[in-house]
Amino acid sequence: MPTSASDGPEYDLAVIGAGAAGLAGAVTAAELGLSVALLDSSAQTGGQFYRHPDPALGAVRPEALHHDWSAFVRLRRRLAASAVTHLACHHVWAIEREAPQEAEEHEESEEADAPQEAKAGDHRWAVHAVTGPDGDGERPARVRARAVLLATGAYERQLPFPGWTLPGVVGAGGAQAMLKSGLVLPGNGVPPVRAKSRAGGRVVVAGSGPLLLAVAVSLAAAGARVPAVIEASGYLGYARHPRALAGNPHKLAEAAGFGAALLRHGVRLRTRSAVTRVQGTDRVEAVTVSRLDDDWRPVRGSGRRIACDALAVGHGLVPGIELATTLGCASRRTQDGTFALVCDALQETSVPGIWAAGETCGIGGVQLACMEGELAGMAAAARLRERPALAEGGRVRELRRRRGRMRAFADVMAAAHAPGPGWPQWLDDATEVCRCEEVTAGRIRETIADYGARDARTVKLMTRAGMGWCQGRMCGTAVARLAAGAGKPSPSPERRPLAVPVALGALGALGDPAPPEATATGTDPGAAGTEDPGRAGESAD
Incomplete structure (x- = not known):
């Protein structure tokens, strides 16, 4: 694999997100012979559901704070035994398709006996990230891969009300x-x-x-x-x-x-x-x-x-689909008004070569996330290794049956807890809706009534609501609902070129990206001493 600063490493599969779905997909694909890079914004694996303390805090039994901790322990052991490259503190801000290289086409015609996996797929994907605990690394990183698995989890949906900005x-x-x-x-x-x-x-x-x-x-x-x-x-x-x-x-x-x-x-x-x-x-x-x-x-x-x-x-929770929508992946409206990715029977999105698993496909819990991650890992290996039998075996059929039952329950759960259309009546005009830019409900209502704004994008352009550091994750639902009006569904999510905030310096350095800094293969910084002892929100993957 090339490791120069100009080209960066190339893998068979890049997995974005090291929660339950991402871990299951990464280890499954690696065990089936793929080279895998696992990128995550955190220094630790586990995602939001299996969030755990740094050993320096001296927790005696942090596993007591978790449900089904043993499942995470098994995944982490498989990761440690695998050849997966764990790229911690990597905040992925974009994925782009790269055109096939002419040299590879010549090699394909000249080397009839080349390994099958070298012939699979006509494109490569470039995964762009900024490094550091808060994405504050000095230089960007780029990972090239033949396929991508999105396991980007979810974030909390917040509905504002008077006083919600108070400390506490x-x-x-x-x-x-x-x-x-x-x-x-x-x-x-x-x-x-x-x-x-x-x-x-x-x-x-x-x-x-x-x-x-x-x-x-x-x-x-x-x-x-x-x-x-x-x-x-x-x-x-x-x-x-x-x-x-x-x-x-x-x-x-x-x-x-x-x-x-x-x-x-x-x-x-x-x-x-x-x-x-x-x-x-x-x-x-x-x-x-x-x-x-x-x-x-x-x-x-x-x-x-x-x-x-x-x-x-x-x-409730909102699936994290920003990277996927930038790529053009199709989404669907869920029973509770959010949007999740559309995937086929083997977890592939509408964009060939891009798979998804876990909360990105709809909120369903950690067990469903693990099943979908495993299914996506097997499907990616079947495609890239040109071994279709991998995607037709008994294990795949079992996973699909169980996934169907759990997705049915997830739809019931979403419908049962869907926000009603009358919640904006909680807001007085002084209530801040966008906390980053300090935009009040009154300002948004004025923009709608006096200037004819009828969608979240127009409101954003006129008020700056959603232009702050969180990029609308906190206020996006409320702004879209206020702009749409009573009884009207919020519009489909907008496509953004950048999934997370990126410094101009990082964009300017794209011509010479730094090689990704991996942790020791299969290891988890901060995991020492927590194998039998205890990241929160019973939320994301």
């Missing part, structure tokens, strides 16, 4: 990330594993979706006092789909376990309700909880105050 308001998955990777609780910063004698602060958990239950149980078990879990939807929607429930009994058992844990910790569960305002001066002091009608409009006079020190809030 964190994402629901963010609260779990603080606990799993930093061993601290929101609201007081006390490391629970070192301060068992001190009670944690009062943390209200609110929003919508099954993640709330997992977050509340984790926080309560670690010492936080959780006055209530506030669920904007209900759970009766699941009962309308008995077939999907029967096909996924482990999900019912999981829900029952969460319910029992909430009872054990004395946590109240309030459905059809939402936090519609946060009170406090310098930080959170209390929240107002209002009952909601079927469209998520607050019921007049129903507001009740709950004193607390922190609020962990999230309204």
Whole structure:
């Protein structure tokens, strides 16, 4: 493989994302003979679901904060035993198709006995990344590959409300990330594993979706006092789909376990309700909880105050498809109004040579992510090795059957917790919608009413909403909903040339990219000492 600074290394498969789906895809493809590069923005493998603390923190049993930790241990062992090149702290900002090289065409005609894998595929893909913990490396990196697997996970969907910018308001998955990777609780910063004698602060958990239950149980078990879990939807929607429930009994058992844990910790569960305002001066002091009608409009006079020190809030997850849409991969609208990638029976997207797995294809959980990652790894190996039998065997058929059952349940889950059209009534005109650029709901409404803006892009151009550092991940849903108007679906996601913020200096250095800096093959910085002991949000891959 070439390793010069001008060309960079070339692999059979580049896997973007080292969460459950990416790990499963990378190790499967490597075990089937492909050369694999695994790129991830974090220094550790595991993604958001298997987020874990640095050994320097001295956690004794961090695995207690995780569900199905043994599955991650098995994946990590397979990674360590494989020839996968792990490229940590690589923030991928673009993928581009490269034209086939004439030299390769001549070699193909002259060397009839060349290995089959050298003949498969007419294009190469260039994966561009910036390095460093926060993408602040001095030079860009480029990886070339014959195929790409996108396992870019998801991020939390936030719906704004008055007071949500106060210190002490964190994402629901963010609260779990603080606990799993930093061993601290929101609201007081006390490391629970070192301060068992001190009670944690009062943390209200609110929003919508099954993640709330997992977050509340984790926080309560670690010492936080959780006055209530506030669920904007209900759970009766699941009962309308008995077939999907029967096909996924482990999900019912999981829900029952969460319910029992909430009872054990004395946590109240309030459905059809939402936090519609946060009170406090310098930080959170209390929240107002209002009952909601079927469209998520607050019921007049129903507001009740709950004193607390922190609020962990999230309204589901949004698949991370920015890289894919830039490539032109087709997407579909999910049951809860987000967009996920369209994949075929073997996880290939509408762009040949680009596979996807896990939450990128729709929110479904860690077990589904692992199955789809394995399936994509086998399909990529079958294509690049020209061994179609790999994609037709019993293991592939089993994975496809199980994937179908779990995707059916994922659709039920998305529909049950889909935001209602009336939630913008939570917002007064002073509520900041775009936190990065400090754009208020009133400013957006003025742009729509007075200047005729009817889509998120026009609102962005006129107000700068979505132009900040997060690139619309925090405010994108709210801006699109306000721009579309009541009862209208948000438009398809826009295609962006850059998936993450990139410094001009990095773009200027594209002519001479630095070779990617790999960790030791198959290793995970920070994994030492955590093989049997414990990244949060029960969210992304």
